Amino acid sequence: MRFLISLFLICSSIILISQDSIFLRKKFQNNQSNALKILGGWSTLNLIVSPIYLKHIKNRGGASSSAEYFNKMNFNWNLVNGGICIVGTFRSKTLKNKSWNNKEVTNLIIKLKKTLFINMGLDISYLLAGLILKKVAPNDPLKSHQYTGFGNSLITQGGFLFVFDCLFLKSISNLVK
Numbered sequence: 001m002r003f004l005i006s007l008f009l010i011c012s013s014i015i016l017i018s019q020d021s022i023f024l025r026k027k028f029q030n031n032q033s034n035a036l037k038i039l040g041g042w043s044t045l046n047l048i049v050s051p052i053y054l055k056h057i058k059n060r061g062g063a064s065s066s067a068e069y070f071n072k073m074n075f076n077w078n079l080v081n082g083g084i085c086i087v088g089t090f091r092s093k094t095l096k097n098k099s100w101n102n103k104e105v106t107n108l109i110i111k112l113k114k115t116l117f118i119n120m121g122l123d124i125s126y127l128l129a130g131l132i133l134k135k136v137a138p139n140d141p142l143k144s145h146q147y148t149g150f151g152n153s154l155i156t157q158g159g160f161l162f163v164f165d166c167l168f169l170k171s172i173s174n175l176v177k
Helices: 002-060 066-096 102-139 144-173
Strands: none
Touching: 002 066, 002 102, 002 144, 066 144, 102 144
16 A cells, blocks of 8 residues: 555656646746747837838938938848847747756756846947947038937837846746746
């Protein structure tokens, strides 16, 4: 009888640990999927809106403006964001089929947290670069519109990415205490 009780307890423990691992993995994958959808949506929005504004600016005629450079930078920036989303989606699909234990999921979360901290540092540097470009714009009349437009774009994209990375970090930090 003791043997059966011991066997039952061991099997129950294994099942509970397995379910905990599956739960953690699903939560992690859902967080990743949601983050990719948000970044992909932002990227898609910019890739659609920027050319529309550029066309409107060109149809208006006249000299180049900071809005033209802003939209050019946003478009190019979001080609990169879109590429990151595509790569991230394929990577998460390949990881989805892999069987994980809690330690592997925890290690992935820790690695992702480190990456997000690095990204947040880069985001702050984008914001600072944008502010610097806007500050030097009046000093160079030939490139004033370009510096202002690129600066505004860096501030917009860096600001979005900083908030995005902070929220994503918070969501995955709740998974592992």
